[in-house]
Amino acid sequence: MSNLMSNYSPLEVTFVKGEGCWLTDSEGDEYLDALSGIGVVNLGHCHPTVTKKLVDQSQKLLHTSNVYRIDNQEKLAKELCGLANMDKVFFANSGAEANEAAIKIARLYARSKDIDNPIILTASQSFHGRTMATLSATGQSKVQAGFSPLMSEFIHINYDDVDEISKLSSNKDIVAVMVEPIQGEAGVIIPKDDYLNKVQGICKKNGWLLILDGVQSCMGRTGKLFAHEHNEITPDILCLAKGLGNGVPIGACLAKGVASKMLTPGTHGSTFGGNPLVTAAALGVLDVFQNTKVLDNVNEMSDYFKSEFDKKFSNNKLIKELRIKGLMIGIGLDSDKIDCTKLVKRALKDKLLINVTGSSIRMLPPLIITKQEIDTLVSKLFTLIGN
Secondary structure (H helix, E strand, O other): OOOOOOOOOOOOOOEEEEEEOEEEEOOOOEEEEOOHHHHOOOOOEOOHHHHHHHHHHHOOOOOOOOOOOOHHHHHHHHHHHHHHOOOEEEEEOOHHHHHHHHHHHHHHHHHHOOOOOOEEEEEOOOOOOOOHHHHHHOOOHHHHOOOOOOOOOEEEEOOOOHHHHHOOOOOOOEEEEEEOOOEOOOOOEOOOOOHHHHHHHHHHHHOOEEEEEOOOOOOOOOOOOOHHHHHOOOOOEEEEOHHHOEOEOOEEEEEOHHHHHOOOOOOOOOOOOOOHHHHHHHHHHHHHHHHOOHHHHHHHHHHHHHHHHHHHHOOOOOEEEEEEEOOEEEEEEOOOOOOHHHHHHHHHHOOEEOEEEOOEEEEOOOOOOOHHHHHHHHHHHHHHHOO
């Protein structure tokens, strides 16, 4: 009988070791990890650069709190803001906390404009976290079930629908639009190429902040370090987490311009946020992105996966569509012809780790994956859904 609360239903496997794209369980069996701890271990398990940073820092100092200056934190802030073309950053422990900070910044921005009841537009089927504010921002009723009353200061609009946002321009209480560059939890939903550009245009016209939740889609996942780079735009606020620490808990809320000036002493904080250990790991992650060809590999392996997938599944009646951007992969299935709820356990038996959301397989394999490992992945997918 476990003493853990019952909010998870873990699969009957325990992993004890990881290297690159592979995990080893307590029985010694190896599994191809096509999920990366839900888009966290982007550089693969136990990446040597990140591991060395963690080991070295753990032997020096783990924690002091933000009462004092933290050298690694300041270095990471400078490097991250430079890469993202942002001005300031607040470090937290997760994506939800980064998004929470963004919401608080939007609230303070509203007060600076004498708006007493600020509203943020978010998208249906979005996912922004499980704190009460980010839960309310999330556009999925199944995630919100049982937690009412929710915060009411959010209006959910259809994703990839610019006209719906434009129709709300007359609402003087709206202060921001918060969207994911690509919706992850919804099954990897990729908007039109110019969607973010048009949303930013509406925001600028109305004096709204553009908040991009890049928790899942950034840190190289789409073939660019930040997903919105495909659109050649810079948001007012950018939220990061997951792949930023490659396994250690870190979140970051980056802001530019007026949004970067909203948080002042006493308005927000975090006991553990940006401590010496996690910022050392994140510095290692940025080192890998800047000094290796990992992003080139993402784009090359993305093309290779699509090519090999099309060869294997071109006539498959179970598959409705392949949605892929970099190594962010969604496979839409015909739920009338296949029981999607059983796919995760069936894949596990074949030593493959995937995720299923609704009627879609979601995969977020490590960005260092090789052609040989792509071949293995496609082969295992064919065993799973190739009939």
